[in-house]
Amino acid sequence: MWPGRHFPLGATPDAEGTNFTLASQVAQKVVLCLFDEAGHEDQVTLREYDSGVWHGYLPGVGVGQRYGYRVHGAYDPSRGLRCNAAKLLLDPYARAFDGTVRWGPEVFDYDWNAPDTISAMDSAAHVPKSLVVDPTFDWAADVVPRTSYADSVIYEVHVKGFTATHPGVPPELRGTYAGMAHPAAVEHLTSLGVTAVELLPVHEFITASAQAHSGLSNYWGYNTIGFFAPHEEYSAASRAGWVGGQVREFQQMVVALHAAGIEVILDVVYNHTAEGDQLGPTLCFRGIDNHAYYRVDPVDPSRYLDTTGTGNSYNADDHTCLRLIMDSLRYWVTEMHVDGFRFDLATALARVDGGFERLSSFFALIDQDPVISRVKLIAEPWDVGQWDSYSVGAFPDTWSEWNGRYRDTVRGFWSGRPATLPELATRVAGSSDIYGPTRRRPHASINYVTCHDGFTLHDLVSFASKHNDANGEGNRDGTNDNISWNHGVEGPTEDPVVTAARSRDVRAMLMTLFLSRGVPMLLGGDELGRTQRGNNNAYCQDNEISWFDWQHVDEDLLAFVRRVIAMRRAHPVLRRRRYLADPGYSVWFAPDGQPMSPAMWQDPARRSVAVFVDGTVAPDHDRWGEPLLDRNLLVLVNGEADPVGFRIPDTSPSGGPSRLWRLELDTSLPGSAPAPSSTPLAGAGSTVLAPGRSLLVHWSTGEEG
Template identity: 55%
Template structure:
């Protein structure tokens, strides 16, 4: 076998030819194989770093199918490394090779070091952008780490909770526990903190079945934030698609973050909680043509990114973040799929939520349901079996694709969010669209064979107002972000209950608390998959900031010293009702058809306040603010594991968004012989002070309220044979 001895400062390192697959740095017990894809590079230097930062460069002599590779005997776990790629620097043609820039391996399993703002980060000369910046960037950029992790999974497996049983909790790893008094200070804000029994018990007692973690792929902050003394808190600025973000690790950045992440997953699985990752494969941390050269841009700019066809020195930007990864190219698609499979097989995560997923599905300009991205995901024996959630939009023309992703995808249902907010903010929108949203959005998901759980229902998310602020602020207050309040959404479909910001007026405080409960009750009583935003169950506020992406502080962290215990009890109670009632989490769309043997009821029926079923006129009455939704548990199209039909309680749910109380009629037989009030949003915990049974006939709903009534039926008399 050919061996090349590379001369380095202070030591001699043998470079064997190695192999081109798998990509990345892989230790085999006696040495490490390095493999890197670069189609247009003319030479590649592998750069090894001593603990004191001394750099040793080894030229990789072998290239196979555009992959540069070499094996270094004696190099093993803990080794810090990066690459320098030689080639033409001609931005006008899209070529941005610059060996003065140390580049992170896209396949590295761990990252060491932070990004430090310096002019050396930029590959071009700011005085003459057509010329390269020859200042060495190595002192200012993170490096990859060779790892070997033999984590004891001890039989841990993916949970595979049925979609219809799933309740998602969107949460930030750091923000979850930074102020939690029962989590040890050294573990707060880390993977270990999220796995601490004090936080896990909160999740279990709340009733959620899955955490959806804001990005944990290794990321860096944008230069414009660093210049303002801020950082990227949310993490939608990925640099390493295989590496857990080191800053969330109590073990530091030497590779221990991999073990700590796995231990977190194992602890959550033991509690019956799935782990879903929010992943950002649509763009990278390198930004637009004025951004830093950190990895992909220097490895193969035109190979990784979608360049502007008219001006290759610029990028096609469907993401609003400066660039778009070109998933049409096989090496980039392979990177995405290799990353997804790694997180499932090696890290045991249970699913993914794809940020700006429409950008991944663009073949040329249009979003393509038949793009290579969908084809590869659908046929992959690993990735196709886990939970797949699309954020079904990007900022490009035609990017809003709610309802248009193919099976087996589920989607963040933006139309659900907008409709529910409109209803409770007092907009005169009627109940027609609300009816679709409450029952799984059949208008969006039924035609292609998907089921109600294709709809991930949400009212709030990390991006926007938390629930408390949705009813407290009419306007955004983002001054702390340093952009003169120009950032963030200006049209939030919300209502501040007549006063902007905090108030001592008890009537406004009570109304706001009820409005929070109304939003949450609607969410948790709707067919589909509910997603709660962490802190909404505690009354968390961001002080009116609806774009807190750069607020790594008390603005964004959960405040465990200022929780609302009644609200927590309300949410826990509503989740419990859902968990114990299959009719509230249907696996099939309602038919609106008569239930056999019921005497004339339907599996789904809609009632006006007068106790009559809605008429065609009612459906198009934009002034109608009260509707009753009847769900017959005897009409479930659901069978147990042995094929026997499942029968559940029946429910009558009233939603009244009007500002005054309203008289309604509870329908009598055959719909019900009586009703038990199981949840009512006029009460702080959702429960009336004493059990409340109501007969059919007239009653009054309080203003702006939700009632969930369990249907009572008189037992049929038993006939005795002669």
């Protein structure tokens, strides 16, 4: 062992050997453990210690080497110290892992028969091994899309579930990064017109002991153990025997998606780890430096502060932990070429002395970082159990946020809740009440109606209650407040009246989503009519409940989604960087053609409105400064059960002449129905009948009338 360098952290190979580093300020000795294919272990002590980092360079050790660490030091849970050299620990900076956890008492640092006693059972045979990975990759062919927020359409999707049963993807590639990069999978994305995939967690994660023993799994992946490593199970190369091949395969997937003009956004989980509460397994962080990586309860250091609902919270206040988060983010941008991140429970990362702090070190570091600050940053703006847990609208200017108020408002309006029309108008206009006071643009709002956490869109209109019995928790898990409705029949039905009503409401919500200011996000599979059989918490269902069903595609719905996204991408007026409510952009009209008055907005029974959007006033500009002119838009919104007649208004925000209007889309019609171009043109003063629970989209013809 040569002295080596204390930077960079992790295992860094070169032509002659590998430099190993591990950060721990509580360790008294750090032992590097090397494993051959048979599992034989050789131990080498890292004798150098600088700036809180143990390090050494080992000649002759290169790419593909399996390794781990044993950290010697104090074991005193009452003081939050949990070093235990009997436990083989993963490298927090490992770029890949080989194997998975084999559950048993060996992975816990206490003796199961005497919980107050340290366990001396060796865990080496029960935990994955870290891998030395080749850091080189030829990115010459990569073309980064760099799509603006205003032009983005995000598709939230699970790597495995997307292609697990796809008939156009070879069986050996299904459910993998290579499967997602396959032409058949990419063609589906491009035919939809989405500009980005937001991948559910792909950092290395594990299935918790209780789930594993019950035959379930952590399908969603919100149980991270390695923040630099692509999840091995999603790698066709690893399945075929290429140890560490998941890194190269992930990079090749990014190149393929970029070539199709599709950005890659990662759902990342830096708020907690897979080690759980104080009784959880010792796999990595707690055995290396418990205080550095976790928020320890100052009153009882044997326990953790938990604002995530998982048993622990990652300690973004500590420089060691914060450095790991920043290094991980930077690695995924520079070495894996991803285009952005969606931060799970992001509020937990910005807690200072218990409270959410917009000026926290976490935000400050990201804002000044020349790499991370330039990619898309999306927050899930809440965490668990604190007075300020719900932080929608509170994030810094450079961030966007999942807008939970948008989701609830759209569901509430189309489910028939009273007094929801004013807030629907505010959400469709870009949620200026949330983001305007801090001078943030509409793209701060990531608009969505459904996401992985909850009902699919099909189930939202088919189930009044959750049906999570398959999860084995007595249907107690998952939220009870779904704002869902079933049209009088719970679950599947062949009643044509019910199925038609459900399809109509799905189209209405999708149209609402893609007409709204902000960034639309579509849950992957909603365009196919995917169902989870009423399960609104399918986190543990790695099976047909969660996988895409490519054999039973709702072709009408798929055609409708393609048309709506194409319409949004074709018309700059739908992608303006300004709020719809800004002066001069729009006028809201009652069905009688009169501008909406304050008294009309305050009427809780009112459920119909028309909005005129001027496509020619103060247009946005393209990257070369050319104005993006467009036609005027008129949308008729009817939330009533019965048809409503709308008088076409005869004024416009700009005071220009009245125009003739052509109907483009009617959500009461099946998605595959042709555009109703034969419908007579509507002029000022004429009446258009909007079917019950529908939206009608009209574009001006350019002719005066």
